[in-house]
Amino acid sequence: MKYVYKVCDDGHFDILSTNDDYVLQANETFEQPEDGIYLPVKFVDGKIVGATEEEWEAYQAELNKDVPAPEPTALEQQVAALGYQQMQDAKDKQALTEQNAQLAYQVMQLQQQLGGQA
Structure with a gap:
């Protein structure tokens, strides 16, 4: 063979x-x-x-050439939306963390000023 x-x-x-x-x-x-x-x-x-x-x-x-690009499924669209929301949440968390740090610094400065007046 x-x-x-x-x-x-x-x-x-x-x-x-x-x-x-x-x-x-x-x-x-x-x-x-x-x-x-x-x-x-x-x-x-x-x-x-x-x-x-x-x-x-x-x-x-x-x-x-004649094969159309596949449309995302409903699940894929939901996953993408959740990923985008997670990214937005991370940005918001970062902004809040920065604000918190600024407020903590301001509180420390006020405490120092009040401590110096006593």
Whole structure:
């Protein structure tokens, strides 16, 4: 039994299990392609060759050009709103902490003034 690697018209490749006496057809090879190659693949000099990263990015853009961006679910919107509220609360807490520090400083100054008058 042998494995045949065949480049398909859509830029992918298939793996076929064949008999030992199988005769290769066009765009087929017994040589396994490298792992991690980018799609689309092509048949060059008897080998399956992957696209460059730039070609792959263009290929992905073409595949996804008509796919609309997904709308956030109600849960995702609620999580985002809660995250925003948490950020606002943190800002408010910081402002209150600063006001508290200013008031504490003013109280200390008044105590010093009153202590100096006695």
